[in-house]
Amino acid sequence: MTESNGSTPQEQTRSVPDWEKRFRAPRVSLPDWAEDAPHRSLFVSNATGTYELYAWDRETGEQRQVTDRANGTTDGVLAPDGEWIWWFDDKDGDEFGVWRRQPFHGGPDEEAAPGLAPSYPAGMAIGRDGRTAVIGRSTDEDGSTIHLSRAGTDAADGSVVIYRHRESAGVGDLSHDGSLIAIEHTEHGDAMHSALRVLRPDGTTVAELDDTKGGTVELGLEVLGFAPVDGDTRLLVGHQRNGRWEPFVWDVASGEETDLGLAERLTGDLSAEWYPDGSALLVSHSFEARSELYRYDLASRRLERLDTPKGTVSSATARPDGSVEYLWSSAAEPSVVRSTTGRVVLDPPGLKCPGSLPVEDVWVDGPGGRVHALVQRPIGVKGPYPTVFDIHGGPTWHDSDAFAAGPAAWLDHGYAVIRINYRGSTGYGRAWTDALKHRVGLIELEDIAAVREWAVTSGFADPARLVLTGGSWGGYLTLLGLGTQPDAWTLGIAAVPVADYVTAYHDEMEALKAMDRTLLGGTPEEVPERFEASSPLTYVDEVKAPVYISAGVNDPRCPIRQIDNYVKRLQARGAVHEVYRYDAGHGSLVVDERIKQVRLELDFAKRHLPTSSPSGG
Template identity: 80%
Template sequence: MTAAMSESDMPDWEKRFRAPRVSLPDWAEDAPDRSLFVSNATGTYELYAWDRASGEQRQATNRPNGTTDGLLSPDGAWIWWFDDKDGDEFGVWRRQPFGGGADEEATPGLEPSYPSGLALGRDGRTAVVGRSTDTEGTTIYLVRVGEEPLEIYRHAESAGVGDLSHDGSLIAIEHTEHGDAMHSALRVVRPDGSTVAELDDTDGGTEELGLEVLGFAPVDGDPRLLIGHQRRGRWEPLVWDVVSGEQTDLTLDLPGDVSAEWYPDGAALLVAHSHKARSDLFRYDLAAHRLERIPTPPGCVSGATARPDNTVEYLWSSAAEPPVVRSTTGDVVLDPPGMKCPPSVPVSDAWVQGPGGPIHALIQKPAGAVGPLPTVFDLHGGPTWHDSDSFAAGPAAWVDHGYAVVRINYRGSTGYGRAWTDALKHRVGLIELEDVAAVRDWAVESGLADPDRLILTGGSWGGYLTLLGLGTQPGSWTVGIAVVPVADYVTAYHDEMESLKAMDRTLLGGTPEEVPERFAASSPLTYVDDVKAPVYISAGLNDPRCPIRQIDNYVNRLAARSAPHEVYRYDAGHGSLVVDERIKQLRLEMAFAERHLAPTATAPTD
């Protein structure tokens, strides 16, 4: 915030970015008064330690580009955090005492890498650390204080640490040795790396069913592992006894995707249910087989945890109401001081018939506005993610400036069943854009959107779809704004981190050398000469997911034919954790749109 601008002078859209906010606090299993959370209180997202008994909070990390990857040890003695360079996601784990003190390297003997999971032992000296590199694939180590790291797993395909059992005797690993990076299998090993149990629903890669680790039972000597499965076409939990092999299918009567975690006594599960872009919570009693709803307001719960006293804390928001950490006691758990975040407008739902079935879209527009309006089609990243009825400062800013905002849960999105999520293979990008086109046509025909003032935008995978859409649907869009996009799919594949290469091989059926026609058909660079709309691109110089060289290739092609475009490059990775930088980027995006649209929307204020 500049000295010249007071809070009273600041527009609401900027306040939504600057207002202090907090994540759901993580708490130490054996010291529940010790918690760790993320906040932007200083203007940069960093980790904070919170002693609930004394009420003391302190900033634990302080880096120019921010820190969000951290974990509290079960005894509450240590804060582990991942130290990369300027957002490149390649680095080492460090730790510091909970009460403060010097950072130290947490895994001496391990070279820098991309992280692939972390689990900390209750003995205060043991960790299971996953690493990913281009040369080694995935390796997993058992690390003990004072000892050399012990390699317990290695494979060329992607894998990750799932969990460490309560007594430290069992380690769950998610792996994709079968070559399908979208659907993991599970292996449980001992601390020496020897196998205890295997579970694989992929059937050798012919059946697209995945598994995920949700956590070991929090009881000493208990071999029960809570996992997620897709055997009935959506995510559901089951309990797997990894020693006896017994599987207890919970068969919860809920229509959407279902996840869960243990209550601290291991007798019940905290169930998170996501359906049609909303979510709610339940308690499931394992002995009585009883499911009880936990009251939460309408909207979305983006994280929840059961405390030792059986209360539940959860992070809740809606499109209209900013996020807040609540408790089932009725209290607000963690309310940061300072500027309060202004609300926005609620979303409405639209269901549009598309080539693959009904498409769910979420619509926001200025209160009382009557169309046709300048409209922003804001495409989510992932692609295995979804937009929801949750608070988002970016769309709210566009609404403040007179735009309607349409967010689309195209094929590939989660929350609508396994078949919807898995529909992308081989015609990557083109399938999603068929759904985007259907919703675009509906928005125009319904009178919501002005066909001469349509902005296609998105970040990451949404940025990729933006560039691909501008080239394959050149008459449909007035302006394109692509944030950290894939622009040249072949170069992106060769430059990106190894885990994303594995995902691309799964989506497209091979490498660029093996299936060149599929990479070409799905690459925005193929269609760059057909782009008619002005293009704005922002990119992180250190981005390992959508690397800068492939973006430069695309931009050079635009420049070669003098196509209208602007590029903003900044010194960070896949997005920024600095509030000023986020505000700057959105201001530049809105100003670009305003320059290239008919003068009906309000320009952003400085």
């Protein structure tokens, strides 16, 4: 068992291979900008070796580090007036904490929401005065609460509860003039599909929108944002009425809904945000693991494609001058913040990130329909390849043609990599995402097994050298796959996994309990057979492959106690396994720690995989 933190001086001074450079190279997020001071921006970077928040004054060019915490900081919001930076302060990655704020040009931090006890965050929106905020909170004791808070006031007067419910809810947006508050809620009990409510600052209801029909129809809504114009009551809403995500405009005052007619023009999931003057929408189109951008003029209904390279636009924003800035990458090319003007917006100095290898698209017939997989082949290695099946988390997420340092590290070491958008993944329609209910985990593994069968029978993958790996939900599927498909995998590597579903349910944060009740149809006491069927602990005695597990001791999503329960069962059997525990939450924001984790995984595979197939392939 390995339990430690950080890297040794010898590790820091030796020559750095490309796989490690990809983690160490400075990278930046898409800069967020202040609505009323667009020259002021906030972004996240790993420039110091830990992901932290940075302020950027575009007029002077000055950049400064805002936060400096041992385990990093990524949750921050720039106030519309550009005067304050709000950031979420938890303890060592446990996601349980309070909001603090700091002046844009520096100064001491102060408590941003006086009187609010620590909680899990559930959305936040700041008013244009820079002081008023709508803050969503979640605790086991209170469920979901939403507060109207004013920074700089006494604790007794600083916060008013405007919404409370036992089920999950969160802040969507605050209107431009501060008179309307949009929230997403799941009072109907389906945590996968939200309804919308618009409130006044005193908590009274203005309008309601619910596509779930009382929970009998699995359709969800999401808040995309109020129009950025004073007195404008239009709210941009994401919906699933046509079997995939797309936007419409809802006037919350009149109740009028305006369909944008995008379903007839574009195939795939669509999201959108407002241009700064409210006359147009910036539309993000995601289809078959790649994405692109469009400008949609609301008056003429003209849809114009913006020039972006093939790959993935992970985030984008329209600027006041009409240009669009976006964060782009592909599997072969590292991420960069670009503008439709043709320039690179933010290029961090220092070590440049090495590229990697492109992906190939593979479609495999599975029991629930065609399964999309992204495949990468190592250079200089003859097939059939030792192959890593790298399973994404979520489960409501998807792998895309985007740059990722983890898969690139496996490729550098001679492994092929296959990533699979199993049922439960986003980007392939509502039915595909919602398919995994009740037989949780088992349905995803059916799709993974279908892709494995293709990989082996096609001669791509060496059946004697197959690694099943993933983090979070991917780690859960790894452990479940090792137990339910024991002869299919040579070894498993699970990061921050669900390992004992019942204990995980009782220990995890409240929002995830609600999600599990939706997925499995109840609590462990109400549907024990479903939790048992979907729990890796049920099948631990069937596991044949060596198992490597890494876990954060402060993780509120996949808590450490349920992992310890699984490990004890492996130990009792004398099964080959290794465990690495580190002092953080659901993953780490510290570069050295992340590199150490990948190195341990690579070393585990090297020690436990055959050097070649029995046939000499």
